[in-house]
Amino acid sequence: MEDYEKNMLPRDLQTILAPLTTVGNLPFRRLCKLQGCDITVGEMALASKIVEGNGGEWALFRRHVSEDVFGIQIAGGWPDVVAKCAELFERECSADFFDLNCGCPLDGICGKGMGAELLEKPQRLQEIVTIASRTTSLPMTVKIRVGQHEDPSRRNAHLLVPRLADWGASAVTIHGRSRQQRYSRLANWEYIEERPVIGNGDVLSWEDYEQHLQGGKVQTCMIGRGALIKPWIFKEVKERKYWDIRSSERLEMMKDFVRFGLDHWGSDSVGVEKTRSFFLEWQAWHCRYIPVGLLEILPPVINHRNPGFTGRDELETKLASTQADDWIKLSEMFLGPAPPDLK
Ligand SMILES: Cc1cc2nc3c(=O)[nH]c(=O)nc-3n(C[C@H](O)[C@H](O)[C@H](O)COP(=O)(O)O)c2cc1C
Structure with a gap:
């Protein structure tokens, strides 16, 4: 030591x-x-x-x-x-x-x-x-x-x-x-x-x-x-406490990420698509979050896969989707239509 x-x-x-x-x-x-x-x-x-x-x-x-x-x-x-x-x-x-x-x-x-x-x-x-x-x-x-x-x-x-x-x-x-x-x-x-x-x-x-x-x-x-x-x-x-974060607050965080992405990679078409691709990479992980308010037992465990659940609102359900199509739709809320070859 x-x-x-x-x-x-x-x-x-x-x-x-x-x-x-x-x-x-x-x-x-x-x-x-x-x-x-x-x-x-x-x-x-x-x-x-x-x-x-x-x-x-x-x-x-x-x-x-x-x-x-x-x-x-x-x-x-x-x-x-x-x-x-x-x-x-x-x-x-x-x-x-x-x-x-x-x-x-x-x-x-x-x-x-x-x-x-x-x-x-x-x-x-x-x-x-x-x-x-x-x-x-x-x-x-x-x-x-x-x-x-x-x-x-x-x-x-x-x-x-x-x-x-x-x-x-x-x-x-x-x-x-x-x-x-x-x-x-x-x-x-x-x-x-x-x-x-x-x-x-x-x-x-x-x-x-x-x-x-x-x-x-x-x-x-x-x-x-x-x-x-x-x-x-x-x-x-x-x-030292859990945050039962709401879907709208998570959306704000995603908006922050996109803003930081455009700041870093540029807001021209190349920067927008780079930001989108890194947003999708992140969403592939973020979708694994199961809201603590829906868990019967805490703490959550990392190798418990999202079993597919219905969120407390439509957005919460959507944020848990493991479908790439849904992540692309989320990206479109911030970055506009995705290029056809992505869909
Ligand atoms: C997508 C991904 C990329 C990673 N890239 C690196 C890396 O560049 N360098 C590194 O030392 N470890 C890398 N790791 C390993 C992590 O740093 C970490 O050691 C590992 O994921 C275990 O920690 P965790 O359970 O908190 O994720 C990566 C892990 C993941 C999932």
Whole structure:
């Protein structure tokens, strides 16, 4: 624990939005800030493309002025490339910390020696973290899973956590699943809760959040899908109560997202369609919200699928639709008719 005294995170409540490729875009993060999120993290960029100066990849590091504590994330598998990124971040980037993704389970990432593949390559991971963290004064954090394999005896996150601190990481996040597990079953919080880390996995309510912090070791929880399903989760955590949000209030939030989207991607036809496509991506998650006022048992659980229910008004029913056609109709309320090829 002492190793983490230099950690940049104060020990009090600091909610963190997880890095979320595509859906964790700037307009969505801005929405989460409005709902009380403290720390936002941008979408994962590839370290090799950053070093090449790829404009699209660098754009992932754009930060909104409301993002007062903002981290960026990279996937990189080699010390020289990650260290070069660290050097560039210090000079070229407005971020408060940078995170190394060692949790991504996708073959396209792991096959190139990045993401969760690094969990099985401690020596290379040591070189990456040691060199990169020394290259910059920007704090470096690392996001890992419990290990590569399903077999509990082969978990190794608990071995890596203290070492990562020694090598120079300012904080470590553990997503409580193995690489093989992907998203199946629930995250293993018993394992996470024994360590001085940022815990991650399945947080969908302020009760989940508080429960995970109770043992006193977990510093805070990082929230991903819970924020996509209900961006107001940050407000609930802060206020320690459920918000039985009305459909009209959710519509206002969607309107905010669209406004932020047009602001970010532009209000010409290209910007409108970009905003629409990211709106639809978000709605694919948001439709999973089941109003707390309709639930018989609290807290809600993330892997309980929306069984199909009738809302308390027509709009609430519509917001729960899992049909892409209905999401498109919602987008048309804000953005006008969708192009024919989308329908
Ligand atoms: C759509 C989506 C995109 C994600 N993108 C990233 C990413 O770019 N970097 C990363 O470290 N994790 C990524 N993750 C994993 C999340 O950050 C998080 O670790 C995981 O979803 C578990 O947390 P949750 O249960 O709160 O969602 C992504 C997850 C989802 C669902």
